[in-house]
Amino acid sequence: MAKRLLAFSDRTALAGIGYTDFSKNSGVSTLTLACRAILAALDDAGLGVDDVDGIATHRVGDSVPPSTVGPALGMGAPTWYLDQFGGGSVSHSVVGQAALAVAAGLAETVVCYRAINARSEFRMGTAASPGMEAQYQVPYGLAQPLQHFAMAARMHMIRYGTTAEHLGRIAVRQRAHAVKNPRALMRVPITLDDYLASRWIAEPFRLLDCCLETDGACAVVVTSAERARSLRRTPVLISAAAWGGGDSFLSGASPADPTVTAAAELAPRLYGQAGLGPSDISVAMLYDCFTYSVLVQLEDYGFCAKGEGGDYLEESLPFNTHGGFLSEGYVHGLNHVAEAVSQLRWEAGDRQVPGASAALSTSQPGYVLPATSALILRRDS
Amino acid sequence: MTDRDSAAWWERVAEGRLEVQECSRCGTLRFPARAFCPRCRAEDWRWRAVEPVAEVDSWIVERRTTPPTTIVRVRLARAPHVVMYGNWRAEREPSPGERVGAVFEDGPKVNWVPRP
Ligand SMILES: [Zn+2]
Numbered sequence: 001m002a003k004r005l006l007a008f009s010d011r012t013a014l015a016g017i018g019y020t021d022f023s024k025n026s027g028v029s030t031l032t033l034a035c036r037a038i039l040a041a042l043d044d045a046g047l048g049v050d051d052v053d054g055i056a057t058h059r060v061g062d063s064v065p066p067s068t069v070g071p072a073l074g075m076g077a078p079t080w081y082l083d084q085f086g087g088g089s090v091s092h093s094v095v096g097q098a099a100l101a102v103a104a105g106l107a108e109t110v111v112c113y114r115a116i117n118a119r120s121e122f123r124m125g126t127a128a129s130p131g132m133e134a135q136y137q138v139p140y141g142l143a144q145p146l147q148h149f150a151m152a153a154r155m156h157m158i159r160y161g162t163t164a165e166h167l168g169r170i171a172v173r174q175r176a177h178a179v180k181n182p183r184a185l186m187r188v189p190i191t192l193d194d195y196l197a198s199r200w201i202a203e204p205f206r207l208l209d210c211c212l213e214t215d216g217a218c219a220v221v222v223t224s225a226e227r228a229r230s231l232r233r234t235p236v237l238i239s240a241a242a243w244g245g246g247d248s249f250l251s252g253a254s255p256a257d258p259t260v261t262a263a264a265e266l267a268p269r270l271y272g273q274a275g276l277g278p279s280d281i282s283v284a285m286l287y288d289c290f291t292y293s294v295l296v297q298l299e300d301y302g303f304c305a306k307g308e309g310g311d312y313l314e315e316s317l318p319f320n321t322h323g324g325f326l327s328e329g330y331v332h333g334l335n336h337v338a339e340a341v342s343q344l345r346w347e348a349g350d351r352q353v354p355g356a357s358a359a360l361s362t363s364q365p366g367y368v369l370p371a372t373s374a375l376i377l378r379r380d381s
Numbered sequence: 382m383t384d385r386d387s388a389a390w391w392e393r394v395a396e397g398r399l400e401v402q403e404c405s406r407c408g409t410l411r412f413p414a415r416a417f418c419p420r421c422r423a424e425d426w427r428w429r430a431v432e433p434v435a436e437v438d439s440w441i442v443e444r445r446t447t448p449p450t451t452i453v454r455v456r457l458a459r460a461p462h463v464v465m466y467g468n469w470r471a472e473r474e475p476s477p478g479e480r481v482g483a484v485f486e487d488g489p490k491v492n493w494v495p496r497p
Contacts, residue, residue, distance in 0.1 A: 132384055132386075132387070132413065133413065134382070135382040135383060135384070135387060136413055136465070136466060137466050138382065139382070139488050139490050140450075140452050140466050140467050140468050140490065140492075141443055141446065141450045141452055141468070142452050142466050147441055147443065147452065150441040151439045151440070151441050151452075151454055152439070154439040154440060154441060155438060155439040158439065158477040199444075200442070200444035201444060201445060202441045202442065202443045202444060202445070203441055203442035203444065204441070205441075256462065256464075258439070
């Protein structure tokens, strides 16, 4: 793959990660969750609140803005902040934009967070969908992201012969990872038969195709690569950060071909920034709101050809080693970034991918808001 | 649920008419209703009746309702780039690529049945 490094490639790094507990009912406010995750990430980096001059999040009316979180932690006035509208599809662009701000000198150290009581307070799909397209869908009972993904999965099955067993294999594999992850909500192993016996939600999706609704927060610290090297953790370099959409961006919530996602358009740009290709990736954190989104991203990020995602699972690279949203918990994207960081620091314990040197971490590939975002991270050498 | 671009479209559906916008300059058909032609950017357009026939792209069976609800995604036969969603009104499941016809129901809604 041709080298086409951007000015900011490898100039910034992830220097800390932090989590709250994941649960079905945190019993605390989203503000408390945000503060806990941020303090944990700063502690991991060996930094304090006074070291932070940038703060960023994304939300869809379900969380607390930087203008609440900053004062609550006694932060000084930020020199840069971001309060991005959007859900899973923008999760990685928040980190990418923080990296841009640091590379451009607008801020030195940015903390990115996502805090949601997504089970006990703001359940996904219970509010009206954003955007003008909802009026043509909601009257027919089409109102949830889950249903759009199920519709796309059916098309993939029709066109490429993808099967329930293929989707089930993803659920089973991610659960096996979660068994090794003390943070994961679901740690009882499952079999393909368990998957096939789980109840229908919206055919072709069963319960075990769906991510967990989770209360929790996650935060990451972005700073310059130079500064990260002076801190206590192995720096994880941000080699590439891309966001945007393809055909789906131009056709709203009804992409012309739902078996190809915005990730297919974004992937060449992303790999080009890093000067890497799919074969250079050691481990991938693929946005797994549903099993199908993993399968379609294995294709659209170039690990296999379009339509071959199901068969490729037999030989695939390691993905979602924390268990993902299906089995660790659903924090809307940042827990994928944090797991990628753990893998690249070689601190992922029993689930460590030996010698992991580069990781892909991705956002919702563009079925709800018609865009996506992703990062390529690299262990500092 | 309607907006200022779409209200007239829904009024037509309530009268049992399936129409989409046609650009007065380049003839491109478009749906959902909106002010500008995405192809030539003209703002002039007229309603164009389209044959209420489509092909099934995909469907889901929502099992959390009683009885289950089948929702289809279809493309209009005369304007395959136009995607619409609706409920499936038949005892059996749809099949891929099946030709279907529109039925107008209270709501207003455009739903779909197997084409006789
Ligand atoms: Zn036109």
